[in-house]
Amino acid sequence: MKxxxxxxLICGAVSAQTxxxxxxxxxxxxxxxxxxxxxxxxxxxxxxxxASSVILSARNDSGSTVMLVYVYVVSAANSGQQDPDFTxxxxxxxxxxxxxxxxxxxxxxxxSTTGPLSGYLQAAYEVQQNNCVLGGSNTLTxxxxxxxxxxxxxxxxxxxxLTLSYLTANxxxxxxxxxxxxxxxxxxxxxxxxxxxxxxxxxxxxxxxxPAVSLQTEQFAYSAFxxxxxxxxxxxxANGSANFTVTFAPGQTGLSTATLVVGSNSxxxxxxxxxxxxxxALQISYVDSTGVRGLPEAATPINFGQLVAGTNTSNTLTFxxxxxxxxxxxxxxxxxxxxxxxFTLSNAPSLPVSIAPGSSITFQVxxxxxxxGTSSGTLTxxxxxxxxxxQSVSLPLPGVSFxxxxxxxxxxQQVTLTINLASPSPIAAIGQLAMEFTxxxxxxxxxxxxxxxxxxxxQLSVNVALNAKTATYNGQSGLVLQTGTTAxxxxxxxxxxxxxxxxxxxxITPAPIEITSATASWQEPNLxxxxxxxxxxxxxxxxxxxxxxxxxxxxxxxxxxxxxxTSFHNYFFNNxxxxxxxxxxxxxxxxxxxxxxxxxxxxTMSNSVGQTSSNQIQQ
Numbered sequence: 368m369k370x371x372x373x374x375x376l377i378c379g380a381v382s383a384q385t386x387x388x389x390x391x392x393x394x395x396x397x398x399x400x401x402x403x404x405x406x407x408x409x410x411x412x413x414x415x416x417x418a419s420s421v422i423l424s425a426r427n428d429s430g431s432t433v434m435l436v437y438v439y440v441v442s443a444a445n446s447g448q449q450d451p452d453f454t455x456x457x458x459x460x461x462x463x464x465x466x467x468x469x470x471x472x473x474x475x476x477x478x479s480t481t482g483p484l485s486g487y488l489q490a491a492y493e494v495q496q497n498n499c500v501l502g503g504s505n506t507l508t509x510x511x512x513x514x515x516x517x518x519x520x521x522x523x524x525x526x527x528x529l530t531l532s533y534l535t536a537n538x539x540x541x542x543x544x545x546x547x548x549x550x551x552x553x554x555x556x557x558x559x560x561x562x563x564x565x566x567x568x569x570x571x572x573x574x575x576x577x578p579a580v581s582l583q584t585e586q587f588a589y590s591a592f593x594x595x596x597x598x599x600x601x602x603x604x605a606n607g608s609a610n611f612t613v614t615f616a617p618g619q620t621g622l623s624t625a626t627l628v629v630g631s632n633s634x635x636x637x638x639x640x641x642x643x644x645x646x647x648a649l650q651i652s653y654v655d656s657t658g659v660r661g662l663p664e665a666a667t668p669i670n671f672g673q674l675v676a677g678t679n680t681s682n683t684l685t686f687x688x689x690x691x692x693x694x695x696x697x698x699x700x701x702x703x704x705x706x707x708x709x710f711t712l713s714n715a716p717s718l719p720v721s722i723a724p725g726s727s728i729t730f731q732v733x734x735x736x737x738x739x740g741t742s743s744g745t746l747t748x749x750x751x752x753x754x755x756x757x758q759s760v761s762l763p764l765p766g767v768s769f770x771x772x773x774x775x776x777x778x779x780q781q782v783t784l785t786i787n788l789a790s791p792s793p794i795a796a797i798g799q800l801a802m803e804f805t806x807x808x809x810x811x812x813x814x815x816x817x818x819x820x821x822x823x824x825x826q827l828s829v830n831v832a833l834n835a836k837t838a839t840y841n842g843q844s845g846l847v848l849q850t851g852t853t854a855x856x857x858x859x860x861x862x863x864x865x866x867x868x869x870x871x872x873x874x875i876t877p878a879p880i881e882i883t884s885a886t887a888s889w890q891e892p893n894l895x896x897x898x899x900x901x902x903x904x905x906x907x908x909x910x911x912x913x914x915x916x917x918x919x920x921x922x923x924x925x926x927x928x929x930x931x932x933t934s935f936h937n938y939f940f941n942n943x944x945x946x947x948x949x950x951x952x953x954x955x956x957x958x959x960x961x962x963x964x965x966x967x968x969x970x971t972m973s974n975s976v977g978q979t980s981s982n983q984i985q986q
Contacts, residue, residue, distance in 0.1 A: 387427070387428060387429045387433060387492065387494060387513075387515075388425055388426065388427060388428065388429075388433065388435070388490060388492060388515070389403070389425075389426050389428050390403075390404040390423050390424070390425055390426075390490075390517055390518070391403050391404055391423065391424050391426070392404055392421060392422070392423060392424075393422045393423055393424040393471055394422075395422060395471070395781070396779075396780055396781050397779045397780065397881075397883055398780075400883075400884065401424055401884060404423055404517070404518055405518065406517070406518035406519050407485075407518065407519040407520065407521050408421070408488075408518050408519070408520055408521065409521050409522070410476040410520065410521065410522035411522075412522070412523045412524075412525050413476055413477070413478055413522060413523070413524060413525065414478075414524075414525055414526070414527040414528060415478050415479065415480065415481055415524050415525065415526060415527045415543075416477070416478075416479075416527050416530070416543045416544050416632065417477070417527065417544070417631070417632065418475050418476060418477040418544075418545070419475070419476045419522065420473050420474065420475045420476070421473070421474050422457075422471060422472070422473050423471065423472060423473070423474060424469040424470070424471050425438070425464075425469060425470055425471075425472070425490065426464070426467070426468070426469035427464035427465065427466055427467065427468055427469070428466075428467075428886075428888060429466060429494060430466050430893075430895065431466065431494050431495050431496055432463060432464070432465055432466070432494075432495040432501065433463070433464045433492050433493065433494050433495070434461060434462070434463050434464070434492060434493045434495070434501040434502055434510070435458075435459075435461070435462050435463075435464060435470060435490065435491075435492050436460070436461060436491040436492055436493060436502075436512060437458070437460055437461075437490075437491050438455050438458055438472060438488070438489070438490045438491075438517075439455060439488075439489060439491075440453040440454070440455065440474070440486040440487060440488050440489070440520060441486065441487050441489060442486060442487075443487065444487050444516070446487075450486035450487075451479055452476065452477060452478050452479055452480075452484045452486060452522070452524075453474060453475070453476055453477075453484075453486035453488075453520050453522075454474075454475045454477065455472055455473070455474060455475075456472065456473045456475060457471065457472045457473045458470075458472035459472075461502055463501060465950070465952070466895065466897065466952060467886065467895070467897030467899070467950060467952050468950050469899070474488065474520065476520070476522045477545065478522065478523075478524025478525075479524070479543065480524055481523075481524045481525060481526055482523065482524060483521070483522075483523050484521070484522050484523065484524055485519060485520060485521050485522075486519075486520040487516060487518075487519055487520070488516070488517040488518045488519070488520055489514055489515065489516055489517060490514070490515055490517050491512055491513070491514045491515075492512070492513055492515070493509075493510035493511065493512050493513070494510060494513070495510055496510070499511075526570055527570060528569070528570060528571055528575060529567055529568065529569060529570070529575065529578065529603070529629075529630070530567075530568050530570060531544075531565060531566070531567055531568075531629055531632070531634065532565065532566045532568065533550065533563050533564065533565050533566070534563075534564045534565070534566060534610075539566055542634050544629075544632035544633055544634055545632070545633055545634075546634065546635060547635075548635075549624065549635035549636055549637040550563070550627075550634060550635070550636050550637070551636075551637045551638065552615040552636070552637065552638030553638065553639070554638075554639045554640075554641045555615055555616075555617055555638060555639070555640060555641065556617075556640070556641060556642075556643035556644070556647055557617050557618060557619055557620050557640040557641065557642065557643075557646075557647035557751065558618075558643075558644065558646055558647055558665075558749075558750045558751045559616075559643070560614050560615060560616035560617075560665065560666070561614070561615050561638070562612050562613065562614040562615070563612070563613055563615075564610055564611075564612050565610065565611055565612070565613065565627075566608045566609070566610050567599075567603060567608060567609050567610075567611075567629065568603075568607075568608040569603040569604065569605060569606060569607055569608065570606070571605060571606070572605045572606065573605055574602045574603065574604050574605055575602065575603055576601070576602055577599055577600060577601055577602060577603055577609060578629055578630030578631075579628075579629075579630065579842050580594065580596050580599065580611055580627070580628070580629050581594065581627075581628045581841065581842050582594045582613070582625050582626070582627060582628070583625065583626040583628055583633075583841055584624075584625045584626075590623070590625055590664055590666060590667045591615055591616060591617045591618060591619070591623035591625075591638060591640065591664040591665070591666050591667075592613055592614070592615055592623070592625040592636060592638070592666055593613070593614045593616065593666035593667065594611065594612075594613055594627075595611060595612040595613075595614070596611045598610050598611060598612075599611050613627065613636065614666055615636075615638040615666065616664065616665035616666035617638060617639070617640025617664065617665065618640065618651070618663055618664040618665035618666070618751065618753065619640050619650065619651065619662055619663075619664065620639075620640045620641060620642055620647065620648070620650070621639065621640055622637065622638075622639050623637070623638050623639070623640065623664070624636065624637050625637075628841070628842070644750070645696065645698045645699075646698060646700075646748075646749040646750050646751060647751075648690060648691065648694050648698060649688050649689065649690055649698055649722070649748070649749070649751075650688075650689045650690075650691055651663055651686065651687070651688050651689075651748060651751070651753075652686070652687050652689075653669065653684045653685060653686045653687070653732075654684065654685045654687075655682075655684055656682070656683060661684075663753050665751065665752065665753055665754075667754075668743070668753075668754040668755060668756040669684070669746065669753055669754065669755050669756070670756055670757065670797070671684065671734040671742075671755065671756065671757030672757060672758070672864035673757070673758045673759075673760050673794065673796065673863070673864045674734065674735070674736035674737075674757065674758070674759045674760070675736060675759070675760060676736055676737065676759040676760060679736070680735075680736050681733045681734060681735040681736065682733065682734050682757065683731050683732070683733040683734075684731065684732050684733075685729060685730075685731050686729065686730055686731070686732060686746075687727050687728070687729050688700070688722065688727060688728050688729075688748060689722070689726070689727035690722040690723060690724050690725065690726055690727065691724065691725070692724055692725040693724070694724040695724070696724070697721045697722060697723045697724065698721070698722050698749075699719050699720070699721045699722075700718060700719060700720050700721075700722065700728075700748065700749050701718055701719045701749070702718070702747055702748070702749055702750075703715050703716075703718060703720075703730070703747070703748060703749075704746075704747045705732055705744060705745070705746050705747075705755070706744050706745050706747075707742060707743055707744015707745060707755055708737065708742060708744070709734050709735050709736075709737045709742045709744075709757070709759075710732060710733070710734055710742070710744040710755055711732070711733050711735070712730060712731070712732055713730065713731045713732075713733065714729070714730050714731050715728075715730040716728050716730070732746060732755070734755070734757040736759050737759045740758070740759060741756065741757070741758050742755075742756065742757045742758070742759065743755065743756050744756075758794060758795070760793065760794045764788060764792055764794070764796060764831065764863060765788045765789040765790040765791075765792060765793075766788065766789035766790075767786060767787070767788055767789075767838075767861060767869045768786075768787050768789075768871065769784060769785070769786060769787075769859050769861075769871040769873075770784070770785045770786075770787055771783070771784055771785075771873060772784075772785075772845075774873070775873075775874065775875075775876055776850055776857070776873050776874065776875045776876070777850065777875065777876070777878060778850055778851060778852045778853065778854070778875055778878065778881070778901060778903040778947065779849075779850065779851070779852050779881065779883075779901055779948075780849070780850050781820065781847055781848070781849050781850075782847070782848060782849075782850065783845040783846065783847055783848075784845070784846040784847075784848055784859070785837060785844055785845055785846070786800070786829060786837060786838035786844075786846075786861065787836065787837055788831070788835070788836045788837065788838075790836070791834040791835065791836055792831050792832070792833060792834060792835050792836070793833075794831075794833065795830075795831060795832055795833045796830075796831045796863050796864075797828060797829070797830055797831075797863075798828070798829050798830075798831065798838065798861050798862060798863040799826065799827075799828055799829075799861070799862050800826065800827045800828070800829050800838075800840075800846075800859065800860070800861050801825060801826050801859070801860045801861075801862075802817070802818070802819065802825040802826070802848065802857060802858070802859055802860075803825070803857070803858040803860070804817040804825075804851070804853075804855055804856070804857055804858075805855050805856045805858070806853045806854065806855040807854045807855045807856065807877065808853060808854060808855070808903075808904060808905045810940060811853060811905065811940075814851035814852065814853035814855070814946040814947075815851075815946075816849060816851035816852060816946050817848075817849065817850060817851040817853070817855075817857060818848065818849060819846060819847070819848045820847040820848060820849060821840065821841070821846070821847070827840050827846065828840070829846075829861070831863075838861075850875055851875075851946050851947075852901035852902075852903055852946035852947035852948045853875070853903050853905070853946045853947050854875050854876060854877040854878070854903040854904055854947075855874075855875055856872050856873070856874050856875070857872065857873050857874075857875065858870060858871070858872040858873075859871050859872075859873075875903065877903060877904045877975070877976050878903055878904070878976055879973075879974060879976045879977040879978060879979045880900055880901070880902045880907055880972045880973070880974050880979045881900050881901055881902075881979060882898055882899075882900040882970065882972065882979055882980075882981045883899050883900045883901070884897075884898070884899045884900075885897070885898045885899075885970055885981040885982075887967070887968045893954045893955060894954075894955040894965065894968075895952060895953070895954050895955075896912065896952070896953045896955070896968055896970065897950065897951070897952050897953075898950075898951045898952075898953075898970055898972075898981065899948075899949070899950045899951070900948075900949065900951075900972075900979075901946070901947045901948040901949065902935070902939075902947045902949065902972075902974050903946075903947045904947070904974050904975050904976060905935075905936075905939040905940070905947055906935075906974040906975040906976075907931065907932070907935040907949070907972060907973070907974045908930060908931060908932035908935065908973055908974065909928060909929070909930055909931070909932075909972075909973040910928070910929045910931050910953075910970065910971070910972050910973075911926040911927065911928050911929075911970070911971040912926055912927045912929070912953065912955075912968060912969070912970055913926040913927075913968065913969040913970075913971070914926070914927075914965055914967075914968055915965075915966055915967045915968070915969070916965065916966050917966035918966070919966070919967075922965065926971070929953075931951075935949070969981055969982065
């Protein structure tokens with residue numbers, strides 16, 4: 368965020384500042400002020416393989432522009448080897464910070480072993496002075512790099528309550544969560560499958576509740592991986608274990624990935640479908656009635672959606688079977704068949720059919736409405752078999768409503784959205800949840816910070832399980848979103864197949880300016896006041912600075928008033944992509960020299976809604 372610069376004049380003086388970067392513990396919700404980051408910093412005891420995190424802000428306290436080159440943790444003081452137990456995420460490398468500006472990053476403590484562990488947090492930065500070039504490659508003009516110690520990090524790894532292993536012929540192999548190297552199922556024929564059995568082991572002397580186990584994929588509707596948790600008990604006995612299985616059935620050639628989620632831990636998976644027989648080379652896809660294209664995988668049923676029982680309706684998918692131009696030979700299909708009550712095959716070519724490289728065939732598969740219940744079947748293309756599924760329902764979903772954890776909505780907060788059903792759902796369904804934001808500020812079209820925190824998006828696929836009273840995303844009923852820094856209206860739209868869209872809107876009300884931080888520093892020959900905050904109306908204007916001596920007495924009766932309407936307007940509407948957030952810097956040149964007279968400063972800011980005042984800022 369670039370600073371909004373105002374130049375003002377006051378008589379007085381302040382003390383000198385020597386620090387370039389300061390680090391503080393940051394609350395991303397904005398509810399709590401930043402707290403100075405101490406040394407040493409003690410992480411809570413953390414189970415091996417799990418993680419504890421802290422979010423920090425790095426702020427430029429100097430009077431010059433600073434480039435934060437990188438932040439890292441080493442294993443020992445003066446060592447160049449990065450510590451494997453402490454990692455940095457979310458850092459904007461080579462971020463340029465104006466005076467008073469801050470950037471944020473996260474330190475993660477993920478112990479690989481048990482016992483006390485320590486690391487040394489360091490930061491490398493450049494200061495733009497004497498016309499040097501930040502990040503320059505020319506050694507004659509480039510700004511010099513400074514490496515400074517920030518804090519000693521400490522934490523203790525403790526044995527994990529539950530550990531996850533996969534079983535091999537040579538015995539179990541333990542997995543650590545969030546590994547950068549996925550567990551690889553290897554190269555598997557597109558018409559074959561491979562399974563791995565996992566064991567959850569309870570390392571304690573007491574029974575523990577079995578955590579939720581699920582698979583996450585980039586393509587929510589289909590996956591080359593299938594999870595079988597039918598053998599998992601509700602609890603795992605003391606010093607006992609329980610098994611579940613993941614099957615990789617590629618169905619198509621190429622790399623497939625997924626994430627196995629066990630409780631709060633995640634484990635990446637990968638596998639590659641390859642051509643072993645001629646039939647494996649065929650590329651299979653389908654298109655639904657809306658034109659949405661799918662790539663079926665053998666591990667996941669092809670879903671025909673929901674139909675209303677007792678009606679004359681059907682859902683049809685158009686399939687394409689293509690032999691890529693990279694193939695060397697034509698592929699002959701001798702089998703093309705559909706089985707299962709309600710499923711029919713139409714417009715299929717006469718068999719056998721030869722598909723030359725670069726050619727394809729098409730056909731349709733339809734599911735007709737039947738009595739209430741789930742329909743299942745199979746589609747056989749040569750030796751490749753895909754499962755088909757669909758539902759006939761007599762009742763739509765019960766009444767759906769949206770509930771937010773906090774109302775009315777305010778800006779720059781994280782709230783939880785819950786999708787509630789009026790009664791237990793008589794069906795299982797997959798819906799698409801979309802969020803729209805309409806600013807109430809004239810000439811502003813959007814605030815990109817309004818989004819679901821998961822994947823930083825405005826669209827999510829949600830599940831409604833049979834007999835459930837809430838919809839879930841990745842097994843969680845609470846969907847966290849952030850409200851940005853612009854007044855306006857958030858509209859949620861939930862759509863299910865064959866059902867009318869469900870919508871509900873919530874208003875982020877216009878509010879007085881919120882000041883999130885304020886500092887005053889002596890940067891000879893100036894007193895510099897830096898204020899960060901947000902104005903969700905984009906109408907900030909009048910500012911009053913009140914100056915006090917060390918005893919709390921007013922130095923300037925009535926304060927110093929500044930009309931900054933034009934500066935703020937230009938900042939919000941012409942240059943700033945960050946919504947209503949701002950970082951303002953006011954500079955007061957010194958006209959006489961008693962540096963001891965100014966003890967603190969208070970700032971009052973006004974917008975179209977009202978006034979906001981900071982606490983007295985000590986130098």
